[in-house]
Amino acid sequence: MSGPIVLGQWNFWIVLYLWFVGIGTGAFLTAYYINKKGDASDLLARASWIGVAALAAGSLLLLIDLGRPLRFWHMFVSYRGSSVMWIGSWLITITTILMFIVALTKSKGVAVLAAIGAALTASYVGVLLTVSAIQLWSGTLLLPWLFLASAFTTGAAALSLSKNGSRHADVLSEVGKVYGILELIILILFVFWSFAAAPAAALSMVAGKYIGALWVGVLIIGIAAPLYLEIKSDKKISIAATGLMIIFGGLALRYLVVFAGQ
Amino acid sequence: MSTNYAIYFDSSKCMACRACQVTCKQWNDREAEITENRGSYENPPHLSSQTWLRITFHEDKEERNDPFWFFGRNSCLHCTDAPCVSVCPTGAMAHVNDNYVVVDTSWCIGCRYCVKACPYEVPRFNEKRGVVEKCTFCVDRVQNGYQPACVKSCPDSALEFGDRNKMIRKAEVRIAKLKEQGFSGAEIYGEKELSGQYVINILLNEPEAYGMPSNPKGTGKQLAADWGSGVVAAAVMATLPIAWAVNRRMKAGREEK
Ligand code: SF4
Ligand code: SF4
């Protein structure tokens, strides 16, 4: 007989949610900084729409995943400050609205607030998993860091694939490089730390069931190959390939963390 | 009437008849589950929305002349500092009378965060109903002056019910006796864990032998550390590297021109 079925698993909907949140917040933050240092209001407008779409789609996925989707409003009618999910639900709702206002009005002041909201939202998804009894998630304090790094790589990649991306290809590739290296460092720390905090799950990532997700999906396709392309070549053809690989790697990372943990 | 009752479980007296397990199902209207033989009398293999209490079977690692089995009670421990309550975004999982933890299934949205937060994997998802269910401490019985169904059914004195402080004192006496009899690893579980639980367990071995963590993480300090890391991560990761990357590129761009 197969092992015990643990009902109540967080499954692929959650993986997609984490992935979308990363892309949306990362794209917005990247464009926000590029616009701050130079003129890139076109990019910021594009990024705001990407952010609104990704966060709204992510929230919808989370809603579908509920056992009782129509009761989702129960989350918004009481104060539940101890619950990371409650704080996160407000955070993501407010951030989405702020991004929507930026997309429509291009207001600088609102953009600052939306950027703060985006940074906290990108981080909260890590805290959400950390506050649990799942060893791999709660064993280290690194998940918010890891998800933030991946938010920037996937967000910048999404921008580089977008309509206004080519005009800012150089700076987007620079962001991809810097955060790609950071992500690699944090990932290595995460795996080592997990060997102490959650040995079984760590082993399943490095040499067990999730060996493919870690080495091929996250490391080679998501980080190493794009970094190599970004550093070695300037060819424009590689932008699309690099971007797609990074975005796929972000999905593999969320899948790895969510599934190897449970 | 005092509401400070606790369930007392003595692993050294339990004979695994599982009357408690069956009575729990009867009182709480839980369905039977079809399972397969796994080569153990322990059955079902895990808790579920239909099985709120089950007896676990363990074999002693120490060398003895005879095979030695001991039994654990796998159910909600009704923690004071309950992670399941703390993480619930709707307040559906909550303390009743400040002590027992009950889920209001008419308010639960089925997010399963409590499932991920409980150190004992107690709350279980009912896919049909779309909500989480678990042991209620038989509040419907207790509030009317009856013992929980499991306690009532126990033919031995492995399960008892009474004032929590009395149960702790009783457990201390029992532990001393067990130690005299050579069970050097006997210990109380539930007196201090998670600021005190409303099930007082007498274990013959370390909690891990029963599949329970020795030091379940409480919510307070842990939550502060986790949020601390999250906020610092946001403040650092979303400012310094991106500003540096953008500046560097802009400068390079200007020099090229
Ligand atoms: S044992 Fe689990 S479900 Fe029961 S109160 Fe404690 S944390 Fe909640
Ligand atoms: S599944 Fe229900 S009881 Fe559990 S945390 Fe979500 S809303 Fe609360």
Ligand code: SF4
């Ligand atoms: S009814 Fe009593 S003796 Fe029988 S399994 Fe339950 S606790 Fe053990």
